[in-house]
Amino acid sequence: MRATMFHNLLDMKFVALQVKWLNKHLSKLWPFIAQAATLVVKESVEPLLDDYRPPGIKSLKFSRFFLGNVPPKIEGIRIQNLQPGQIIMDIDFRWGGDPSIILAVDSIFASLPIQLKDLQVFTVVRTIFQLSEEVPCISTVVVALLAEPKPKIQYTLKAVGGSLTAIPGLSDMIDDTVNSIVTDMLQWPHRIVVPLGVNVDTSEMELKPQGRLAVTVVKATCLVNMEMIGKSDPYVVLYIRPMLKVKTKVVDHNLNPEWNETFHLIVEDKETQEVIFEIYDEDTLQQDKKMGVAKLAVNSLEPAESPTDITLNVLQSLDSLKVKDNKGRGTLHLKVLYHPLTREEQMEAMELEKKAMEEKKRLKEAGLIGSTMDALGGAASLVGSGVVGGVGLVGSGIGAGVGLVGSGIGAVGSGLGKAGHFMGRTVTGSFSMPRKRDRLQQVTSRSHSQIIT
Numbered sequence: 001m002r003a004t005m006f007h008n009l010l011d012m013k014f015v016a017l018q019v020k021w022l023n024k025h026l027s028k029l030w031p032f033i034a035q036a037a038t039l040v041v042k043e044s045v046e047p048l049l050d051d052y053r054p055p056g057i058k059s060l061k062f063s064r065f066f067l068g069n070v071p072p073k074i075e076g077i078r079i080q081n082l083q084p085g086q087i088i089m090d091i092d093f094r095w096g097g098d099p100s101i102i103l104a105v106d107s108i109f110a111s112l113p114i115q116l117k118d119l120q121v122f123t124v125v126r127t128i129f130q131l132s133e134e135v136p137c138i139s140t141v142v143v144a145l146l147a148e149p150k151p152k153i154q155y156t157l158k159a160v161g162g163s164l165t166a167i168p169g170l171s172d173m174i175d176d177t178v179n180s181i182v183t184d185m186l187q188w189p190h191r192i193v194v195p196l197g198v199n200v201d202t203s204e205m206e207l208k209p210q211g212r213l214a215v216t217v218v219k220a221t222c223l224v225n226m227e228m229i230g231k232s233d234p235y236v237v238l239y240i241r242p243m244l245k246v247k248t249k250v251v252d253h254n255l256n257p258e259w260n261e262t263f264h265l266i267v268e269d270k271e272t273q274e275v276i277f278e279i280y281d282e283d284t285l286q287q288d289k290k291m292g293v294a295k296l297a298v299n300s301l302e303p304a305e306s307p308t309d310i311t312l313n314v315l316q317s318l319d320s321l322k323v324k325d326n327k328g329r330g331t332l333h334l335k336v337l338y339h340p341l342t343r344e345e346q347m348e349a350m351e352l353e354k355k356a357m358e359e360k361k362r363l364k365e366a367g368l369i370g371s372t373m374d375a376l377g378g379a380a381s382l383v384g385s386g387v388v389g390g391v392g393l394v395g396s397g398i399g400a401g402v403g404l405v406g407s408g409i410g411a412v413g414s415g416l417g418k419a420g421h422f423m424g425r426t427v428t429g430s431f432s433m434p435r436k437r438d439r440l441q442q443v444t445s446r447s448h449s450q451i452i453t
Contacts, residue, residue: 308336
């Protein structure tokens with residue numbers, strides 16, 4: 001017993017020395033790291049801002065980006081797994097930096113430079129080293145932010161030469177964009193995979209889909225009215241990955257709407273991921289108002305032969321800091337079925353996700369959607385109707401294939417020496433564009449028939 005305690009004490013002192021040594025050298029190297037990271041971030045993150053920008057924002061770019069002179073601080077290191085061929089470390093990371101970051105925001109209302117100030121980052125970084133017999137003895141490094149405790153990225157926004165009120169809802173839009181990029185690109189199970197060498201096989205380290213969820217959005221009851229005159233026109237946006245959102249049809253003038261629409265979502269990590277349900281009130285003149293939100297933990301589901309009836313309470317926000325009251329906002333009624341994927345189904349889902357992302361980019365370039373984050377729904381979605389041997393892109397109840405919504409294999413990052421693979425992407429929007437709806441339906445229907453042939 002005493003020997004065990006002694007060894008644990010030695011381990012703690014050794015880790016403390018490691019942390020002190022790392023922080024000392026990080027401080028010395030930070031001016032060079034900050035300069036190099038500035039170039040990498042502008043090259044790799046700026047395209048993501050365009051992909052993840054919310055509806056209502058026409059352009060979102062950096063007009064200035066510098067990480068500043070204050071280095072981050074490592075507060076602790078824990079070895080989570082030490083086994084032949086692999087080391088897993090969790091690093092407590094804190095950064096209260098002094099960066100100079102200005103975003104050039106071009107919206108449908110105004111163009112405005114926005115400064116990010118008082119940046120604070122608190123997170124746990126999971127780092128996986130895949131070992132090799134060849135120098136440098138590490139073949140691959142995997143980096144991700146742990147979902148628990150949830151990464152905290154805090155900042156204040158200041159309009160340069162203007163007022164934030166010039167663009168209604170701008171603060172929430174930027175918050176949603178930042179959260180979507182972090183959740184969809186960096187938060188576990190998504191990760192950055194960096195091969196350290198030539199012709200390194202990273203397939204075992206990359207994220208692969210684990211299962212499929214068939215989610216039927218049945219109805220909602222007792223929703224809170226958002227209109228001064230008349231009743232709200234609700235619809236539901238649902239997703240596991242923000243970049244691959246889907247949505248139900250709109251039910252006009254009804255606080256107890258029925259949808260009965262089925263979507264297929266891909267699960268990448270059953271133990272950590274959740275399905276998010278956002279209920280909006282469609283508004284043809286301004287940004288759609290959020291009526292409430294609910295979530296469903298995937299680890300609460302087990303494989304079954306028939307769907308499970310689930311009722312969720314609709315909340316004002318999933319962020320407790322943004323909850324202004326504890327009033328009920330209605331209930332959401334679902335039917336959910338979980339199916340673990342076979343290896344063959346995994347490969348099919350990964351391939352079809354690539355096609356889904358390409359199609360969304362094509363729709364964006366054609367001007368039919370404002371952003372690749374826009375949720376697709378109904379006939380305007382990439383419907384799962386038996387494409388490629390019964391594996392659909394996004395299930396809508398037409399064919400029980402593998403719904404391609406979030407398999408985790410995203411685009412290749414251009415930063416990190418062109419070597420880092422960004423595993424996963426996401427963001428969707430709630431800005432109504434009713435005049436494009438019919439055109440979008442026609443184009444996606446044509447493109448879908450082309451994929452079938």
